[in-house]
Amino acid sequence: MQSTPIERVCGRACVVRGDDIDTDRIIPARYLRCVTFDGIGEHAFEDDRRLAKGDHPFDEERFDGAGILVVGRNFGCGSSREHAPQSLMRRGFRAFVGGSFAEIFQGNCVALGLPCVTLADADLAALMDSVELDPTQEVVVDLASRRVTSRAGSAHADMPEGSRRQLLEGSWNATAVLLEAGDAIEATAARIPYVHGFAA
Amino acid sequence: MSERTLLDKVWDAHAVRELPSGQTQLFIGLHLIHEVTSPQAFSELHEQGLPVRFPARTFATVDHIVPTDSQRRPLKDPLAEEMMVALERSCREHGIRLFDATSGRQGIVHVIGPELGLTQPGMTIACGDSHTSTHGALGAVAFGIGTSQVRDVLATQCLAVGRPRVRRIEVSGALAAGVYAKDVILSIIRRLGVKGGLGYAYEYAGAVIETMGIEERMTVCNMSIEGGARVGYVNPDETTVDYLRGREFAPQGAALTRARSFWRGMASDADAVYDDRVELDGSTLAPAVTWGINPGQSVAVDESIPRPEQAPEAERAGLAEALAHMDLRPGEPIAGTPIDVAFIGSCTNGRISDLREAAIVASKGRVAPGVRALVVPGSRAVALQAEAEGLTDVFRAAGFDWREPGCSMCLAMNPDKLVGRELCASSSNRNFKGRQGSPTGRTLLMSPAMVAAAALRGAVADVREIL
Structure with a gap:
């Protein structure tokens, strides 16, 4: 099953400031007690939102309908729970723009067709300020040209090249791509000594 | 060939092919699964009509959601019971070996993998848990993955990954x-x-x-x-070979000789x-204690809590946020900070050697009044060994609660949780806000011996003064 190529994501954006926002904060562990991801979107940032008493960006009306989440550095660090990007996706986010992303989070996002692109510090700061000033503006995350464009200007956006190509080629649903290797998988296994119990 | 790292060698030995994206299709030698990150992966396999490609190379256990007071079924939490049933069904349908409570081999996935000799040098290992890096201790290249990648491994025994x-x-x-x-x-x-x-x-x-x-x-x-x-x-090295010798799934006899050279x-x-x-x-190095809300925010036990104004400008907001959550005062010594809970366990520090070090400290006193202290062995095997060595008695005599194996209070997906603003001296791995189950709860990470010391004193203490 080939997945849809993703060349660009456009839409309004929401800003969640702060570095090192971990996946426990994005989705508290108690919501991992489930056998489907259905309904998980409503619990995104639940504890942070409760502690902020309505003062969290996710509760601000001006950010309603945002499809791009703008974050700080090392976003998504910690647990490998795919429930984190799943909860954000199910709230409507289709792309992430930040200072940097934790590797497992970034990989989980790619597997769902959600690009995570990074900006230089000054460009990120300008984008955050601009979106907060005018959340109605359209932000464009363009993977083909590696640019994020907003009222703050057009900035160079980075992303690991392999992931970028997976999204552009529509090969981000890796199962189909990996299955194409066919018998080469068994052939590789046959060459690895432990797979056969180190038989002589 | 020379000039290669272990990572290079393992990578090249497991590369099925280079993918058009530039990533590698990497064969995964050992896939470990647990109840939390696998159910959706099995559902997708089912939807796509795909079989498990190498069922003998996947092993399952239950750890995250299991209660540590009693593992009796059905579990009291219906959601946890549903996850347990889902895993049992998936394993049965696909012919995957499951180490459940009745097997005598149940435990935290990163404790039992090495313990059973499943984890071996030169392997690629994947598991839907970020602490899969643990298995690298034996010279394996081990990746934490998400649920979509669990699906990939089940369906193809491979991952699409970039070489680090x-x-x-x-x-x-x-x-x-x-x-x-x-x-x-x-x-x-x-x-x-x-x-x-x-x-x-x-x-x-x-x-x-x-x-x-x-x-x-x-x-x-x-x-x-x-x-x-x-x-x-x-x-x-030879320590690794000695560790594996005689373990259930490790090679024996002539195969071990060949394995050793590989x-x-x-x-x-x-x-x-x-x-x-x-x-x-x-x-x-001195005993370390975290004071903040990520594992990089630590000091030596004889140091003071840092002052935000002395940190680089870019870090100040983060430090202030951490201190506000922790309710700790900059400039004050970390030693002497009163604790409410002491937790010894987890995939980081729930093994027999950890319990031995903690028991040495526990044997020198009693848990301070008002402190809730628990010891959670990482696996059934660890529990039995601790009982055989008399460590269980030492902990109990000192006032620690001795529990059944599981992830317990490391991540609070089971009944073991902090309450309100409780402050916990913990041998686990994460001090994130809310990590131990209460949004306002607070975690200080430290070694198991330091946790035991804190439990006896009722406050963060320098274990070197007790030993």
Whole structure:
């Protein structure tokens, strides 16, 4: 099953400031007690939102309908729970723009067709300020040209090249791509000594 | 061929092909699953009508949701019971071996893998859990993955991954008494930061690492991800071979002889080329304690809580947020901070060697009044060994609660949780806001011996004064 190529994501954006926002904060562990991801979107940032008493960006009306989440550095660090990007996706986010992303989070996002692109510090700061000033503006995350464009200007956006190509080629649903290797998988296994119990 | 790291060798041995994206299709030698991150993967397999490609190369256990007071079925939490049933059904349908409570082999996935001899040098290992890096202690390349990738491995026994760079971290010298593997890794993360490892595999080396036992190496590798590195490993040596000899799934007899030469051959070459190198003098390390809300925010037990105004400008807001959550005062010594809960356990520090070190401290007193102290063995085997050695009695006599094996209070997906603003001295791996089950709860990470010391004193204490 080939997945849809993703060349660009456009839409309004929401800003969640702060570095090192971990996946426990994005989705508290108690919501991992489930056998489907259905309904998980409503619990995104639940504890942070409760502690902020309505003062969290996710509760601000001006950010309603945002499809791009703008974050700080090392976003998504910690647990490998795919429930984190799943909860954000199910709230409507289709792309992430930040200072940097934790590797497992970034990989989980790619597997769902959600690009995570990074900006230089000054460009990120300008984008955050601009979106907060005018959340109605359209932000464009363009993977083909590696640019994020907003009222703050057009900035160079980075992303690991392999992931970028997976999204552009529509090969981000890796199962189909990996299955194409066919018998080469068994052939590789046959060459690895432990797979056969180190038989002589 | 020379100049290759273990990562290079393992990578090349498991590469099925280069993908058009530039990533590698990597064969996964061992896939470990548990109840939390696998149900949706099995559902997708079912929807796409795909079989499990190599069912004999996947092993399952239950750890995250199991209660530690009683594992009796049905579990009291209906959601947990539903997850348990789902895993049992998936394993049965696909012919996957499940180590459940009745098997005598149940435990935290990163404890039982090595314990059963499933984890071996030169392997690629994947598991839907970020602490999969633990298995690198035996010289494996082990990745934490998400649920979509669990589906990929079930369906193809492969992952699409980019090759990480390798940073060699050399810890020279020798550790002082009262300083443990946990202090080594907390000190490394403090120095390199929680994002310092992004894009890297960490190769841990040097006299301190080489003289460590395998379980201590697991503690170090376990927290690689807390430093941003998805993979961490130690080159296999004779300590590794000795550890594996006689374990249930490890090769025996003539096969072990052949395995040994394969394993030792996978170690990095003496002239291996690294992308980065870092050196640390292990002799200067002291017991470490975190004071903040990420594992990089630690100090030595005889240091004071940092002042935001002395930090680089870019970090000040983060420090202030951490201090506000922790309700700790900058400039005050960390020692003497009163605790409410003491937790010994987790995939970081729930092994027999950890319990032995903690029991030495526990034998010197009683848990302070008002402190809730619990010891949760990492697996059934650890529990039985601790009972046989009399450690269970030592802990109980000191006032610790002795529990059934599981992840317990490390992540609070089971009934073990902090309540309100409770402050917990914990041998686990994450001090994130809300991590231990209460949004306002607070966690201080430290070695199991330091947790025991804190339990006796009722406050953060320097274990070196008790030993």
